Amino acid sequence: MSYLDLDFKSGQARRQRQPLRNNRAPIHINRIIRGITALVTLVVSVYLILSFLPDSSAKVENSNLKLERLHYSVLLPGKDIQETPQPSLTIEPPIQPESNWETIQIKAGDTLASIFSNAGLNASTTHQVVQLNKQTKKLSKIRPGQKISILKDSEGKLTNLKYMPSLTQTLVIKRQQDKSLTSELLHHPLDPIPVFKSGEITSSLFLAAEKSDIPESVIMELAGIFGWDIDFALDIRKGDQFALVYNELFKDGERIRHGRILSAEFINQGKQYKAVYYTDPKGESGYYSPDGKSMRKAFLRSPVKFSRISSRFTRKRWHPVLSKWRSHKGVDYAAARGTPIRASGDGKITFKGTKGGYGKSIFIQHGGKYTTVYAHMTRYARGSRKGKRIKQGQIIGYVGSTGLASGPHLHYEFRVNGVHRNPLTVKLPAAEPIDKAYRAHFKKETRTYLSMLSLMDEKKVAQVTQ
Numbered sequence: 001m002s003y004l005d006l007d008f009k010s011g012q013a014r015r016q017r018q019p020l021r022n023n024r025a026p027i028h029i030n031r032i033i034r035g036i037t038a039l040v041t042l043v044v045s046v047y048l049i050l051s052f053l054p055d056s057s058a059k060v061e062n063s064n065l066k067l068e069r070l071h072y073s074v075l076l077p078g079k080d081i082q083e084t085p086q087p088s089l090t091i092e093p094p095i096q097p098e099s100n101w102e103t104i105q106i107k108a109g110d111t112l113a114s115i116f117s118n119a120g121l122n123a124s125t126t127h128q129v130v131q132l133n134k135q136t137k138k139l140s141k142i143r144p145g146q147k148i149s150i151l152k153d154s155e156g157k158l159t160n161l162k163y164m165p166s167l168t169q170t171l172v173i174k175r176q177q178d179k180s181l182t183s184e185l186l187h188h189p190l191d192p193i194p195v196f197k198s199g200e201i202t203s204s205l206f207l208a209a210e211k212s213d214i215p216e217s218v219i220m221e222l223a224g225i226f227g228w229d230i231d232f233a234l235d236i237r238k239g240d241q242f243a244l245v246y247n248e249l250f251k252d253g254e255r256i257r258h259g260r261i262l263s264a265e266f267i268n269q270g271k272q273y274k275a276v277y278y279t280d281p282k283g284e285s286g287y288y289s290p291d292g293k294s295m296r297k298a299f300l301r302s303p304v305k306f307s308r309i310s311s312r313f314t315r316k317r318w319h320p321v322l323s324k325w326r327s328h329k330g331v332d333y334a335a336a337r338g339t340p341i342r343a344s345g346d347g348k349i350t351f352k353g354t355k356g357g358y359g360k361s362i363f364i365q366h367g368g369k370y371t372t373v374y375a376h377m378t379r380y381a382r383g384s385r386k387g388k389r390i391k392q393g394q395i396i397g398y399v400g401s402t403g404l405a406s407g408p409h410l411h412y413e414f415r416v417n418g419v420h421r422n423p424l425t426v427k428l429p430a431a432e433p434i435d436k437a438y439r440a441h442f443k444k445e446t447r448t449y450l451s452m453l454s455l456m457d458e459k460k461v462a463q464v465t466q
């Protein structure tokens with residue numbers, strides 16, 4: 001409650017306390033009436049003054065009023081004089097300040113309805129605001145710690161609302177002259193500042209990153225970039241070095257979080273790998289080597305994360321279900337039923353359905369040369385259908401045990417020109433390099449971040465010459 005509201009109320013009260021006025025009367029009784037009026041005025045005035053004086057009897061009888069008045073005078077520094085009745089006081093209209101915003105800090109369990117209700121706004125206003133459009137639906141997902149600011153008109157109706165659904169967005173709702181509500185979602189991106197960090201592995205990549213003050217999620221991203229060439233579980237050695245440039249994102253000078261890696265280098269067992277982030281003029285982005293080759297391969301090595309290989313590619317093996325010797329032309333990944341299965345490369349679904357021992361399966365054609373097969377699914381992913389274009393890593397189905405399977409697992413095949421090859425050892429082709437048309441653009445765009453990395457090369461030279 002603002003002190004101006006109280007001022008307004010006491011003004012109302014004073015207005016009611018001024019009923020005394022001289023009325024015009026015929027001249028012959030004018031004197032008498034004037035005398036009586038004067039007497040009445042005197043009596044009433046004395047009564048009014050006494051009732052507002054802090055005498056002892058009033059203290060007892062009106063202790064509540066007294067407390068209330070005391071409370072008001074605390075809220076109204078310097079205004080308590082106006083509380084005593086002054087017959088000559090002119091009533092000023094309540095001043096509506098330019099900024100009378102009420103800001104509410106959202107607590108656990110709060111809903112927009114409860115916040116509006118506490119702020120004196122009715123349920124239909126809540127409904128009107130939330131149902132206004134897609135932007136204002138964000139108000140139905142408020143979280144503790146966030147703030148909502150509201151402004152009401154003199155009738156207590158909502159006129160403005162401000163809410164930040166995220167650090168980079170502000171939702172503004174306004175009541176227009178025709179009483180309708182409109183909304184606007186303002187975007188204020190964080191300011192990126194590139195930072196350079198480097199480290200050397202003495203025990204583990206994570207400890208080295210921690211020592212160099214590199215966030216864990218950034219080092220995970222680094223492992224993802226080089227993960228096509230380096231097996232971070234098996235290949236890492238003491239003395240391996242890394243350097244990277246990534247964005248730190250600021251808002252009003254305060255560091256909020258980190259952005260993506262812009263360039264990175266990893267020296268694994270003496271072999272150097274470099275990568276730089278690039279977005280081509282068509283909007284396609286990814287990590288490339290400085291000479292424009294894609295850092296990723298055209299195929300994932302394994303289509304199931306968090307799995308173990310339960311059966312390898314063999315010419316001959318004992319088949320537990322058929323109880324006879326058979327060759328195994330794929331790799332089996334044992335995983336919990338329902339584990340997502342990802343397309344190992346970009347391509348097109350050429351078959352989806354139940355096929356003999358394969359059970360529920362999907363075949364994907366990748367260009368003219370490669371086909372991958374995914375069998376024993378418990379179910380398909382939504383949108384997986386014959387003829388559909390699929391991106392590498394896209395979920396196409398879920399691990400199950402349909403067809404000839406002793407337990408839930410993915411049977412995965414990799415075929416080159418129709419011939420079954422071992423998915424674990426076949427040489428995987430690299431993904432598409434930078435389009436020739438964009439080579440000049442690529443060089444120009446990536447120069448700065450690659451040169452920031454060369455700081456590490458200088459450091460190495462310095463170590464050698466010491």
Ligand SMILES: [Zn+2]
Nearest residue numbers: 330331332411
């Ligand atoms: Zn199998």
